[in-house]
Amino acid sequence: MTDTPISTNTAKIIYILYLAGILIPFVSLVALVMAYINKPDAPEWLSSHYQFQIRTFWIGLLYSLLGIVLTMIVIGWFILVFVVIWLIIRCVKGLKILDSQQAIPDHKSWLF
Numbered sequence: 001m002t003d004t005p006i007s008t009n010t011a012k013i014i015y016i017l018y019l020a021g022i023l024i025p026f027v028s029l030v031a032l033v034m035a036y037i038n039k040p041d042a043p044e045w046l047s048s049h050y051q052f053q054i055r056t057f058w059i060g061l062l063y064s065l066l067g068i069v070l071t072m073i074v075i076g077w078f079i080l081v082f083v084v085i086w087l088i089i090r091c092v093k094g095l096k097i098l099d100s101q102q103a104i105p106d107h108k109s110w111l112f
Helices: 005-020 027-038 044-072 075-099
Strands: none
Touching (some): 005 027, 005 075, 044 075
16 A cells, blocks of 8 residues: 655654744644644654654653752753753654654654
């Protein structure tokens, strides 16, 4: 079965929205909703990208909240910087694998 460029473009847009979410946080919520909406109808390899994107949002939110709480002590700022770097790496990795039209190898990973 061949995949349409539209579904691939949707996943690509979600990765880009997550990157834009670094500067405009509420854009990430739009990306999350898009991932949830498109996941059920996607082919298996593309569904792994949507699952990866959904997990990226929730894990990133958890790390961010932890960082915000810990900003009272200096470690929180380091956690927030880590979250930004972590998010960029996950999105770039996802975009690279998406361009080759392959599934995310370990889409349930907490790191990269």
